[in-house]
Amino acid sequence: xxxxxxxxxxxxxxxxxxxxxxxxxxxxxNGNSQFASRTSPYRTLCILTAGLAFILGLVVGVMIPLxxxxxxxxxxxxxxxxxxxxxxxxxxxxxxxxxxxxSVSFIANSAAPVAxxxxxxxxxxxxxxxxxWGRRVEDAMPAGFEESEAESWRRFARxxxxxKVEEGCGxxxxxxxxxxxxxxxxxxxxxxxxQIQGELFSFYLGRLLxxxxxxxxxxxxxxxxxxxxxxxxxxxxxxxxNEERTVVLTRFVPSLEPAHIPASLRTSGRRLHPPDVxxxxxxxxxxxxxxxxxSDLIVFDYLTANLxxxxxxxxxxxxxxxxxxxxxxxxxxxPNSGLLVFFDNESGxxxxxxxxxxxEAYHGALLGALCVFRRSTADAIKRLHSDKNVGHLLQARFxxxxxxxxxxxxxxxxxxxxxxxxxxxxxxxxxxxxxxxYSARN
Numbered sequence: 001x002x003x004x005x006x007x008x009x010x011x012x013x014x015x016x017x018x019x020x021x022x023x024x025x026x027x028x029x030n031g032n033s034q035f036a037s038r039t040s041p042y043r044t045l046c047i048l049t050a051g052l053a054f055i056l057g058l059v060v061g062v063m064i065p066l067x068x069x070x071x072x073x074x075x076x077x078x079x080x081x082x083x084x085x086x087x088x089x090x091x092x093x094x095x096x097x098x099x100x101x102x103s104v105s106f107i108a109n110s111a112a113p114v115a116x117x118x119x120x121x122x123x124x125x126x127x128x129x130x131x132x133w134g135r136r137v138e139d140a141m142p143a144g145f146e147e148s149e150a151e152s153w154r155r156f157a158r159x160x161x162x163x164k165v166e167e168g169c170g171x172x173x174x175x176x177x178x179x180x181x182x183x184x185x186x187x188x189x190x191x192x193x194x195q196i197q198g199e200l201f202s203f204y205l206g207r208l209l210x211x212x213x214x215x216x217x218x219x220x221x222x223x224x225x226x227x228x229x230x231x232x233x234x235x236x237x238x239x240x241x242n243e244e245r246t247v248v249l250t251r252f253v254p255s256l257e258p259a260h261i262p263a264s265l266r267t268s269g270r271r272l273h274p275p276d277v278x279x280x281x282x283x284x285x286x287x288x289x290x291x292x293x294x295s296d297l298i299v300f301d302y303l304t305a306n307l308x309x310x311x312x313x314x315x316x317x318x319x320x321x322x323x324x325x326x327x328x329x330x331x332x333x334x335p336n337s338g339l340l341v342f343f344d345n346e347s348g349x350x351x352x353x354x355x356x357x358x359x360e361a362y363h364g365a366l367l368g369a370l371c372v373f374r375r376s377t378a379d380a381i382k383r384l385h386s387d388k389n390v391g392h393l394l395q396a397r398f399x400x401x402x403x404x405x406x407x408x409x410x411x412x413x414x415x416x417x418x419x420x421x422x423x424x425x426x427x428x429x430x431x432x433x434x435x436x437x438y439s440a441r442n
Contacts, residue, residue, distance in 0.1 A: 125137070126277055126278060126288065127274055127277060127278065127372070128375070129375070129435075129439070130274060130434075130435060130438040130439040131274060131371055131372055131373060131431070131434045131435055131438050131439075132372070132373055132374065132375040132378065133288075133292045133295070133372065133373070133374050133375070136285065136288075137285070137288050137289060137292050138292075138374070138375075140285050140286075140288075140289050141289055141292065141293075142212075142289070142334070142337035142338050142339040143212065143337070143339075144211075144212025144213055144339055145212050145213075145214065145215055145216055145251075146212065147207065149216050149251075150207070150216040150217075152216075153216035153217075153218060153251050154216070154218040154401060156179075156183070157179075157185065157218050157220060157249045158218070158220075158228075159228075160179045160180055160181070160183070160228075161179065161180045161227055161228055161229075161230070161231055162177050162178070162179055162180075162228060162229055162231065162232050163178055163179065163180050163231050163232065164177065164178035164232065164235075165177055165178075165232045165235035165236060165239065166178075166235075168186070169186035169187065169188070169252075170186070170188075170344060172189075172190075173189040173190075173239055173240065173241065174186065174187060174188055174189060175187050175189065175235075175239055176252065177232075177249070183251075183252075184252035184254075185249045185250060185251060185252050186249075186250045186251075186252055186343075187220075187247050187248070187249055187250075188247060188248040188250065188346060189222075189239070189241055189245065189247050190346070193246065193409060193410060194350040194351060195346040195347070195350075195351060196219075196246055196247070196248055196346070196409060197349070197350055197409060197410065197412065198304075198345065198346045198347055198348045198349050198350045198351055198352075199217065199248045199250075199344075199345055199346040199348075200217060200219065200248055200398070200402075200409070201348075201349050201394055201398070201412055202214070202304050202306070202345035202346075202348035202349060203216075203217045203345065204394050204397040204398065204401075205300075205303065205304065205348075205349070205390075205394065205420075206300060206342070207397065208380065208384070208390070208393055208394070208397075209296075209299070209300065209303075209377055209380045209381070210376045210377060210380055211296055211300060211342075211377070212339075213293060213296065213297070213339065213340055213341060213342045214341075214342050214343075214345070215250050215251045215252075215253055215341060215343065216250070216251045217248055217249065217250040217251075218248070218249050218401070218402070219246055219247070219248060219249070219402045219405045219408075219409065220246075220247050220248075220249050221244065221245070221246055221247075221405070221408060222236070222241050222242065222243055222244065222245045222246075222247060223243055223244065224236060224243055244408075246405060246408045246409050250343070253332075253334065253341055253343075255334070255335065255336075256332035256333065256334060256335075256341060257332065257333050257334075257335050258327035258328075258332065258333070259327060259328050259331045259332055259333040259340055260325075260326075260327055260328065261310060261313065261324055261328050262290070262291055262294055264276055264280075265294070265310075265324075265366070265369060266324040266325065267324075270365070270366075270369045271369040271370075271371070272291065272294070272295065272369060272370050272371065272372055273371040273372065273434075273438070274371065274372055274438045276372075277291070277372055286338055289338055290333075290338060290340065291372075292372075292374055293339075293340040294340070295370055295372055295373055295374060295377075296374055296377055297309075297310075297331070297340065297342060298310075298366050298367060298369075298370045299367075299370070299373070299377055299381070299427055300342065301348075301363070301366070302363050302364075302366065302367045302423060302426075302427060303420060303423050303424065303427065304345065304347075304348030304349050304352060305347075305348065305349070305352030305353050305355075305356060305359070305360075305363060305419075305423070306345055306347055306348045306352055307347050307351075307352050307355060307359045307362075308329055308330050308344060308345075308346075308347045309328055309329050309330045309331055309342075310328055310329075310331075310366060311359055311362045311363060311366070312329040312330075313326065313328060313329065314362045314365070314366075315359065315362060330342075330343055330344040330345075331343075349412060349416050349420065350412075350413075350416055353415075353416055353419050356419075367426070367427065367430055368430070370430065370434075371430075371433075371434035371437070371438065372434075373431060373434075378431050381424060381427050381428050381431060382428060382431070384424045385424050385425055385428040388421060390417065390420055390421060390424060391412065391414075391417035391420070391421075394412060394417075395411055395412070398411065
């Protein structure tokens with residue numbers, strides 16, 4: 001027990017006996033003492049302050065977590081009537097509580113990863129499967145040149161006489177031919193067969209990919225006494241054409257207009273990805289259809305290493321900063337249907353492959369900028385990547401379409417087939433990379 005003593009000190013013996021100061025001495029059980037110079041009101045204030053501090057600490061330490069933390073976590077931590085959960089239960093409670101917040105996601109250590117599902121977006125028919133042009137675009141695509149037209153053209157060009165030869169259809173010894181009845185053809189004449197091969201096998205590759213942007217093409221053999229050429233022998237002599245020379249006859253497409261590179265591909269930050277399609281303003285259906293054809297063009301030109309089209313514009317930027325604003329080389333647009341016509345593909349598959357050391361950076365930059373594809377084109381790439389039979393398929397088309405020319409035009413060399421397979425693999429990798437990046441479920 002503690003004993004209390006009260007000591008009264010008289011302030012004045014004669015004049016102020018009624019007024020005194022009290023000195024309180026507290027003695028502890030072990031004999032230590034403490035003095036306080038507080039009167040009763042001050043002691044009461046101290047007690048009230050200590051009580052308020054205790055209550056405030058209780059609110060901060062207990063009541064706030066009960067209302068702020070998710071109910072499952074709070075009850076498991078602070079319900080004294082509940083037994084302590086096992087370690088796995090506590091981890092699951094943590095993951096459940098963390099993923100209840102929609103703006104962030106957490107993955108606890110030693111816990112199974114939580115799948116992050118991207119919110120679904122109404123694409124309005126623009127895209128499907130994250131990276132493929134949707135029905136709104138595909139349904140508006142121009143028909144282009146069907147397979148039946150290619151076969152009809154071959155039959156026509158083999159039996160219809162040429163009645164006129166004039167300059168046109170590019171440079172050097174190429175000529176614009178007019179057949180009996182008025183149908184016209186661009187005829188490609190070259191001293192080296194590799195450019196004839198490049199033109200013809202690029203056309204076959206386009207058919208394998210399902211592209212309808214390449215005008216029908218077939219082979220012919222220059223023989224001045226042949227009924228096909230007999231009426232135009234003087235013109236062929238002026239053109240300095242030699243006999244027994246293989247040429248490519250491509251159906252002439254009238255009323256074409258220049259085609260420009262899309263704005264999204266003109267700058268150094270060029271790209272055509274799903275966000276560029278979804279969130280771009282003022283995209284009409286015709287503009288989207290043209291972009292879809294450009295996605296095919298980039299794939300096709302990368303496979304063939306065609307350096308006479310967009311790569312030509314990119315390369316010439318070093319001398320002409322406005323080159324990307326100029327019309328694309330060897331590309332034209334049919335104004336009524338909106339079809340882009342890919343013509344003059346002679347540098348593909350052979351000549352372009354020999355110059356990869358100089359131009360591959362430009363080819364790669366264009367492919368790397370692309371992350372939206374036509375489903376049919378991507379499916380064809382996946383098949384060719386899996387089967388590794390593109391060389392066999394191209395040769396089969398050549399044998400079926402031009403059997404009489406086996407002794408006049410060589411097949412694609414094995415080196416070209418090897419490079420083509422490697423480039424198919426790179427396009428496949430680009431498609432898969434884009435699918436992983438933009439698929440609906442990551």
